[in-house]
Amino acid sequence: MKNPIPVLYKPHAIVIGSGFGGLAAAVRLGAKGYRVTVLEKLDAPGGRAYVHRRNGHVFDAGPTIITAPFLLEELWALCGKKLADHVELLFLKDLFYRIRFDDGTWFDYNGDPEAMKKEVARFSPEDLAGYENFFKEAEKCYRLGYEGMASIAFDTVGDFIKVIPDFLRMGAWKSIYSLVAKHIKNPKLRQVFSFHPLLIGGNPFTVTCAYSLINILERRHGVHWAKGGTGSLVNGLVDLIRGQGNQVHMNAEVKKITIEDGRATGVLLANGDTMEADIVVSNGDTAWTYKNLVPAENRKTWTDKKIDRTHLSMGVFVWYFGTNKRFDELPQHMILLGARYRELLSDIFKRHVLADDFSLYLHRPSAHDPSMAPAGCDTYYVLSPVPNLESGVDWAEQAEPYRKAIAKYLNDTVMPGFEAQITESLVTTPLDFQNRLLSYRGAAFGPEPILTQSAWFRPHNRSEDVQNLFMVGASTHPGAGVPGVIGSAKALESVLPDAKSFGPRKVAAAKAKP
16 A cells, blocks of 8 residues: 655644634635634524524514625635625615614714715704714724724733824824714714714713724725625635535534643533634624633733723624515614713613613515515614623513513504504524623623723733634724624734745645555
8 A cells, every 4th residue: 555645734723712803813714824723602604694584574683784895895805715705795885884873863874975964964964064074083093993903912011102293193092972062062973973982882972082993994985785794794604615625514612722832722512522623713792702612821911800800892692583564664673862962871870771662673674675574574673772681680681671671662653554464573682792702791892992992901812821822803903794794814824824834844645545
């Protein structure tokens, strides 16, 4: 028999979690020459972008909009393919969001500057100049904060020092609400142009104004819907990974990251199996990862004490429901603002109490995509920002009364009589985020994106404590939201070891034929 055929060693990378960040990292690792294994705790990929299916209704559990399709196009291009050949993105040109106020008036938000000026003028003609000036400052934040920083890993203090002048140019110590209020006087318009940080887990009154870049990201690149739901993008990324010859395993919960001499060497699974790796990338919540998967003796930076001091994002309560009737007067995306704005946000972020009132995000994917519901029916997702589990709320007791309160509010405002048409119903709470998605204290977006928890101050893409351990996802730089978590994989790429640095070693391939 002939000797085994020698082949160059392909270093093995384990990715913990199959959210958008983990899947994007796996694609980039595969393109860099790594052999990749993605390990997912749940029975299907997606993480927070999991999909629930109920009798023909398709419920996207997490993200519902795509605002930076070019980031996805880059991933498909790395595999020699085109995104458009696998997933159809629908540009919601005429209406990104309808923002409804408690008095029944509303503002229709889109990416057309002229249409937006008409909407501003309907509420406050005297604020037109201020609106223009706000967007000029937002453009600066986009150029300096997004184009200049989003793909920097902020691995060292030096990386941060280099961009301090840009933080100063943005006035990043100011909150986004204060930036809006500087230019716009009408209280309703102040809410319209400051609510965006809530989409990434931040309080508009404390989050850095650098996040005004989201307004420009939407204007330049649009708000899109993936036909078949956000899950179609998850499945497309899984196909890319497998097409690279790599693996994605479900029902594979990691219980420990194995470490030898300060270096990550693999993982221990819940079923007792071990898996060796040259590098480990966690797409899990960073606080959970460090506190539960990395032994305390291996954590000089991310100690339990430091983790406990972190200002966490809000939690979310999400009610998914299906109706046997269509409500065609409702748009795909609607923000329903309650009577209180600053006070409600203080209840959520500062006082950590579950208020009797709420503001809501109502998503109706079947408005543009009939495949999301049975014929003649509608699929819905209504999200309410709530305190994370630091509040002590007993969600086992409070979930149903809270759902009923939301149902009454919807019935009294935009969906009269809808409860009689409900055929499917499912709720998730911060308790589900903690127990099912392993988010520390049920925070839906990791650390709150205040200035002192952004860029270099956020958990690093390359672990400060353990060699060959890396982080991607909402808890790392640049932050939450689909552009943020996919962008975190791009930042990660800049600090990954070259695959060739693990060789050239040679291993035996399969036995050659005699």
